[in-house]
Amino acid sequence: MLRSRIIPCLLVHKKGLVKTVNFKDPKYVGDPINAVKIFNEKEVDELIVLDIDATAEKRGPNFEMIKNLAQECRMPFCYGGGVTSVEQAKRIIELGAEKVALSSAAIKNPTLLAEIGEAVGVQSVVVVLDLKKKGLLSGGGYDIYVKNGQEKTGIKLKDFIQELNKIGIGEIVINSIDKDGTMTGYDVSLVSMIRDLTDFPLTVLGGAGNLEDIKSIISKFRIIGAAAGSLFVFKGKYRAVLINYPNREEKFRLFKEIK
Amino acid sequence: MIGIVDYGSGNIQAIANIYNRLNIPFQIIKDPDKLKIADHLILPGVGAFDATMKELNDSGLRSSLDEEVLIKKKPVLGVCVGMQILAESSEEGNLPGLGWIKGKVKKFDVSKLKEKPYLPHMGWNTVEPKVDHLLFQDIDHELGFYFVHSYYFDPSQITDILGTSFYGETFASAVYHSHIFGMQFHPEKSHSNGIQLLSNFARL
Numbered sequence: 001m002l003r004s005r006i007i008p009c010l011l012v013h014k015k016g017l018v019k020t021v022n023f024k025d026p027k028y029v030g031d032p033i034n035a036v037k038i039f040n041e042k043e044v045d046e047l048i049v050l051d052i053d054a055t056a057e058k059r060g061p062n063f064e065m066i067k068n069l070a071q072e073c074r075m076p077f078c079y080g081g082g083v084t085s086v087e088q089a090k091r092i093i094e095l096g097a098e099k100v101a102l103s104s105a106a107i108k109n110p111t112l113l114a115e116i117g118e119a120v121g122v123q124s125v126v127v128v129l130d131l132k133k134k135g136l137l138s139g140g141g142y143d144i145y146v147k148n149g150q151e152k153t154g155i156k157l158k159d160f161i162q163e164l165n166k167i168g169i170g171e172i173v174i175n176s177i178d179k180d181g182t183m184t185g186y187d188v189s190l191v192s193m194i195r196d197l198t199d200f201p202l203t204v205l206g207g208a209g210n211l212e213d214i215k216s217i218i219s220k221f222r223i224i225g226a227a228a229g230s231l232f233v234f235k236g237k238y239r240a241v242l243i244n245y246p247n248r249e250e251k252f253r254l255f256k257e258i259k
Numbered sequence: 260m261i262g263i264v265d266y267g268s269g270n271i272q273a274i275a276n277i278y279n280r281l282n283i284p285f286q287i288i289k290d291p292d293k294l295k296i297a298d299h300l301i302l303p304g305v306g307a308f309d310a311t312m313k314e315l316n317d318s319g320l321r322s323s324l325d326e327e328v329l330i331k332k333k334p335v336l337g338v339c340v341g342m343q344i345l346a347e348s349s350e351e352g353n354l355p356g357l358g359w360i361k362g363k364v365k366k367f368d369v370s371k372l373k374e375k376p377y378l379p380h381m382g383w384n385t386v387e388p389k390v391d392h393l394l395f396q397d398i399d400h401e402l403g404f405y406f407v408h409s410y411y412f413d414p415s416q417i418t419d420i421l422g423t424s425f426y427g428e429t430f431a432s433a434v435y436h437s438h439i440f441g442m443q444f445h446p447e448k449s450h451s452n453g454i455q456l457l458s459n460f461a462r463l
Contacts, residue, residue, distance in 0.1 A: 001428060002380065002382050002406075003382060039437065040450075043450045045382070045383055046382075046405075070272065070273070071276055073273075074448070074454070075405070075446075075448055075450060076448055077395075094272075095272065096272040096273045096276075098268055098448060118307075120305070120306060122303050123307035123381065125381040180374065195375060198375075199376060199377040199378070201381050216301075222374050223374065223376055248402075252401065254373075
């Protein structure tokens with residue numbers, strides 16, 4: 001049987017790893033390569049690494065860093081940050097990443113996704129959606145943001161997902177700005193809404209505070225990517241930096257309890 | 260020496276990294292003449308069937324590969340789309356496959372899936388061995404392997420099935436015919452199981 005994936009998501013800022021809260025206040029948590037080495041030992045299901053500086057600094061991906069990370073990864077590796085062209089995406093896959101994630105460039109120009117899909121295979125194309133709840137006065141729903149939550153796009157979420165359905169991609173990462181770093185549980189209603197709109201694999205990011213949150217999101221959606229930042233880099237209520245991940249027994253117990 | 264065939268498709272570096280770590284000699288081979296010095300061959304592959312076949316056909320490696328595999332009978336392992344091109348044809352494209360193992364590549368029937376997501380079949384799934392083969396020695400079957408694909412190899416002969424997995428229906432996730440092997444999953448991205456399998460292949 002296919003299992004849901006439990007995925008650490010690492011953010012790169014100024015060449016180090018950081019963890020944010022609501023996309024703000026990046027706190028340094030360590031060295032990227034070192035973290036990958038630890039996650040290898042812990043046999044994580046998959047790893048997402050997002051360079052949060054690239055688009056904001058108007059630069060492309062740091063291929064040297066991607067190469068080093070991909071070489072180290074013994075698990076599927078998804079890279080995102082600053083990808084704006086087919087050539088960049090191709091190079092990232094050639095360097096050994098399984099998946100390439102796009103956000104702002106895909107939102108501005110969705111046809112780029114089709115071109116990248118043709119070059120590297122549709123299954124390797126991931127779209128990350130940074131979403132924030134609209135104010136009550138604007139009637140609810142979610143806004144799509146780019147540039148680390150700095151810029152509201154004004155694009156309707158529903159329309160954009162329908163466009164993705166037409167183009168064909170491998171996965172959508174639902175990244176909740178409101179939940180980021182809060183460790184208060186996933187935004188389940190947001191995931192439900194997107195699940196209804198598309199058949200693609202989904203990964204949910206933002207809000208996981210403990211393994212119970214992961215268990216409940218998997219129980220509800222059966223097959224999903226349950227991603228987390230803080231949960232896998234902090235330990236205890238004082239948020240001491242400690243790379244962690246459920247060991248094999250804990251992971252399989254979690255899946256058994258769901259059945 | 261393991262020859263990782265570089266015809267322009269597939270995650271070559273990840274496979275090379277594992278053999279490097281295992282201290283098993285390997286070479287990434289682009290030059291048809293170099294195929295001779297390898298005693299095992301690995302055929303990676305990602306992307307669409309026709310694009311992969313076209314790259315292989317245009318690489319200049321095709322006739323030498325046929326010779327090494329079909330005449331000299333060197334063990335060969337196709338991974339992901341590198342497995343699918345071992346078949347005769349695919350519903351995904353129009354070009355003929357290598358035809359080294361009889362069968363067709365088909366698309367998953369999503370109507371058999373009870374819940375979303377549908378395609379691709381992506382994530383960790385178990386592989387049930389159908390044969391007691393050295394390739395699966397010391398593999399942890401509960402842990403399984405990492406998959407990402409929408410098409411699967413349906414071999415004509417049931418005896419060519421090495422292992423099966425389930426995604427709405429049971430499908431052949433590992434096939435073999437004599438010294439020719441194909442794995443739909445990615446051993447190079449499957450932690451200890453993948454390392455074990457690649458090490459087992461080197462010992463065949």
